[in-house]
Amino acid sequence: MNKQLGMFSFLRDISFIGVSVDQKLYLKRGFIRRFFTWMHENCNNGMIKPINLNVFKAEEAEKAFRFMTTGKHIGKIVIRIRDEESNRIAKSGFTSTKKLMVTRKTYFNPNKTYIITGGLGGFGLEFIHWMMFLGARRFVLTSRHGVRTAYQKFILERLSSLGVKLKQFDTKVVVSTHDCNTTEGTKQLLADAQELGPIGGVFHLALVLNDCLLENQTIDKFQETIDSKTKAFENLDKISRELSIDLDYFVVFSSVACGKGNAGQSNYGFANSVCEHICESRRRDGLHGLAIQWGPIGDVGVLAESEINTSLAAVVKQRVNSCLEVMDKLLQSDNSIVSCLVRAKRSVLSGTKESKLVNQVWVALGIDPKTTPNHLTLGEIGMESMFAVELQQGLEREYDIKVTLNDIKNITIGMMKDFEVGKVDEMKSFAEEIKSCRAKLCKVKFIIPSDASIKLNNVTTGRPLYFLPPLEGIFASLEGLAEKIDRPVIGLNWTKEMEKMGSLKEITKYYTQLLKALEPKGDYDIFGHFYGALIAMKLLKKAPVGRAIIIDMLSEIALDDDMITDDYLVEIIMSFISKDLPAVMKAKIRRDTMSKPDVPSKMEKIASELKEFCGKSLVSRDLISLHENSFLVKIN
Template sequence: MQRALAYISKDGYIMSFDKVEAPLNEHLTILTKYKLPSGVFIHLLRRTKEYQEPIYIEVNDDYKCWLPQVQNSLKSSKRILLYSDKDPTNGILGLVNCLRCEDGTKNVYFVFIQEGRKFNEKSEFFKQQLQKGLAFNVLRGSTWGTYRHMLLNHAEKLEFQKCDHYYANVLNIGDLSTLSWLEGSIKSEQTLNNNNFVEVYYSAINFRDIMTASGKVPVDAVSKKRNVQNNINGFEYSGKKLDGTRVMGFLVGGAISNIIESDPVLMWNVPNGWSLEDAATVPVVYATVILAMKFRGNVKKGQTVLIHSGTGGVGQAAINCAHHWGCEIFVTVGTEEKKQFFLRQYPFLKETHIGNSRNSTFEHMVMRNTGGRGVDIVLNSLAEEKLEASVRCLSAGGCFLEIGKFDLARCSNLALDLVSKGCTFHGFMLDAFTVAADNIKRCVYNMMQDGIDDGYVKPLVRMVFEKSSLEQSFKYMSTGKHIGKVLIKIREEVPSPSINEETKIVLPRFSCEPIGSYIILGGLGGFGLELADWLVLRGAKTLIISSRTGVKTGYQQNRIKIWQSYGVNVIIALEDISNYENCKKLIIKAENVAPVYGFFNLAVVLRDSMLENQTAENFKSSMLAKAVATKHFDKITRSSKTLKHFVVFSSITSGRGKLGQTNYGMANSSMERICEMRRKDGFPGLAIQWGAIGDVGIVTRLQKLHEDVVLSGTIQGISSCLEVLNDLLLQNEPVVSSFVLPKKINEENAHSLVVDVFKFLGLRDIKTVSPNSTLAELGMDSMMVVEIRQLLENNYAIFMKANEIRNLTYTRLTEISNKLT
């Protein structure tokens, strides 16, 4: 016996019936039924209403014909049925979604036949469907359906073995828990016949990586080029070139990866007797020491040297070098355990010459053992008051070598003692040598090679993490408890069949092909410029930017110059894309430069008005830049052998409707149907329904012009859009959407803002806090500033600078909380 479950939504109760269909048809209409795997049928029902013959109006490209009919019909109380049966890419769905947002239009519904037959209101097949009284009726073949938004599944993670290139990065700067392996842009075919590519076996983590990942040092302190900043972690590696040569070296960044394109001048062959694990401990620390102490400090035999954080990689390398050069060595360490390590590892060090790096007491140790004279050279990596104490440790005419990035990046002021004692100061960043002229880099290479040949450049002790322990490796080094180097093992030096790599561990990441060109219609608009910039940062080297007006502002010109400085070829196309022949010319222009790999249509023409005031010309204008141009490029690109991405930027207007945008909704909906057809026919196609976008674009311009502009939902920032875009380009649905729903923060959540902030300070009882004491006065350190800023941005959408956070008081936090409710 079959059992049917019926849910009557209007009356709010559930009923179950046996042999349900015949008796229910008298009072209830079965809208649809679904059979569960268990054999149970689910029926969706509604009360049967008397059917009223509607006014039938066909919607097509002849706006002058059907638009007046609709406008006149809306003046009556009759039901209006709009239908389309000749064009599967008709935008009737977006039209009706927007139209039903207007007053007095709930009597409008539609039939959209995408395939199968012609509309015939007298046919029993259509009568049965129309009598259900549904507003949205879409027919494919013999199946009726509609369109609904459903949550999108994220793209699956990739396996290491199935990913040509992957690298490490934080998804949110300041939050080490978001460290992940990301898919990179290097393809296996790029490495063929190019011996500069190196398969990485070990990557070293340096303190620079901790500082940039945690947000304590901005990435632009390492490199000013934004196309490098997305993959900046790690600049030291060991591995094998494609011809099998074992090498070690360093580069600007991106060395925490499975493959890198090396700088051949800053790469050394691994000596016989060293393992690749040994080699990964050498390049950066020894290059730093040799360049700082020898090249800048001009160290000489018999001089006294103060080396801070001696058990770290640079510290141990400096001890080895200074001992070889015949210097008297003073060092600092952070714990008693590290001091004992020194005494075992370096028997030539005197126990009286080992101080504490956790406070400034080392100053007394130095002065006591030098008779108050001080040292000739300080190799410093300490900050704040310990940096000032280090300056006081210098003898007259001494040399201060600063290798710490924290104070250099903050442009901290050094004490005037340097000047008064005739000392010299050198702020040293090894990163600068990665972009120096080849003759300077060759000097670095020779000095390092001499040290290797003489035997004082030698491997250091190290802690090795598996690549599956990426987060743990960074957090371990950030504690400062490590001795020597911290390495990440990317692959086995001696492969073993018993070792199985972790699967589904690399996050997919969209990247552009440098050999292809990318066309952007509307590319000089607000969102267009951001998209172009995003594509450049993802590896695009050729942009064809289509614009009706061309470059008009200094800002547009400046963005283009920046891309060109990255080696990108930018071509501005002025062709009228509403014309098919002009679209062909634009494609040919692009193909003559590089094969077309990507097409993006961001063109927008807004002619907003209530339907009763709309004109056929308004509909035509909106359709030309979007639907018509997309149809042209759809037809032209179907013969392309290289096109990988055919993307149109639609709007949530077409998917959910918006008052006064019937023409805009229709144009966007038509583009969505084109993308569906392309996917069905085996071609790339993606339509993205964006919600209201902030920072740039039309919404921002309208808000500046009209402060009373009201938006449904919440504005999505452009950075959020670009972050989401990565995921949308990697999934397989033809039509997707991204928008932000409004979320009101209640009084309890707002109060939790104050509680959350004070938790970072270890203050559980807020009543004990002085209302006007700043967070800095309450004990907040620099790392807490980063964490609190991350909290405010992620949980409360509050964006503040570091100085503003330091000056926050309980009273000010309460005021901000009250504004959230």
């Protein structure tokens, strides 16, 4: 260990000479052998004398270390583990060794081969260097694509050049692209590794992340993450057992997402859990198996480039050199699962519990609330799922405010400021409003009907009233009105067949024929709102209409003269579709759609926001198609 030298010692006319031993030992060929021969030749003639010794008994180990710290000794301090036998040729009856508490150190056999899956990743390349300086000399690295980046090539060339300069660090590295997810690929990998030497260990670092909430997850992405972690590890365990390979190390790099949990990583957590069970099974069978649950790592790996602040989650990124230093101890553990993470220092905050909670949010987001606009949501600023989980749990635990993770991200900066000063009721009102809005939206079925008409109320007697379809194509916005009418109300649906119609004239003709089929005698009453009102006006000219009720009619002249722009129609459609959304959500959707370049992307954004807000409870099979049909009105 490098330490500063005290200058007081030089007052005694002593000299200090520094000798770079490693330069002589490693860079000058043949020096070690010549020095070894010279030393042994001169040990018996008195030229080389033993240095001074201060010998302590084994049970005095603590005393020996304390003596060493005083710096008063000259020579070596030696701990006698056991007394030497007087008869040096005795093969039995030797003195037993004292039992001492010691720390085991990790060592890798230079004659054995070590397999590292995902070894070309950021952590893997650092891991190779660490293993090499602890003895390992033969590696097989697996990668789906082989060497692709200049950095990977540079590291491998540097390892090779080190062996040229220093023979004792001569290292063989083989990059394998065999697919360990298959049995055949795993067998071929093990066969290639055994050609370099007996296999000493397997380290499973490979992973594929597809992080998102379960409601937005796809089966393929979910399965891809699980397979990337579990299949290779299962195959390596199974086939190494079948081949009776005695492994010194069988290790998987797991994650605190498995032990502690992390929103959006249920697939990754499950995959690591499977690997950990494999390690437990191996331990029960007397084989080596170790799962290391790492926290976020800062220098290399999948989180290296992400600017996250994990103070709210009570952990911070760990430096890779710290990981490797700790791993020396973890690899010697007798447990099957160990964990390593760095806890964040939490500052002691003063004030109310509301202000403490909100201040943690400010720290987590890394913002100044005084200069941040009140209308921005936590999601727009970039709140991580891990922080959202803690805020969600805090609101539920302390105030009985139950909201989803997506709802947390829709909370605005202004709402957090109000909450900070004690306006808890406003946050509760927001939670209730969201719950009510979600329930209303989930009752709406965004499905293009196959039937030509539908009953909109339960009245069976009286003169029917026929509702023409509104701009959004479904009658959700008119159902409340229909229920209050004391006569049968029948909605004339917009069906998929109508998407092929190229003009308002064809649409009017279709509804004329439909009404004739429903009321052969004519003299029927119709109701039209907005675009439906425009169709009603056309029917008054073409069909035997008795009475027509027209509300907020869309002007045909405005359509023909392009007075109604795409943005105006987007706004109208959004007002119909999102009328039950909270004001905060509406404002956010408007901001998001403004940044989209064209109408299809705007419609897709509105649809995705609705799906994210309602989750899988929303019946949204034809949501985007209904939006597109609304624009057929303007085109036609």
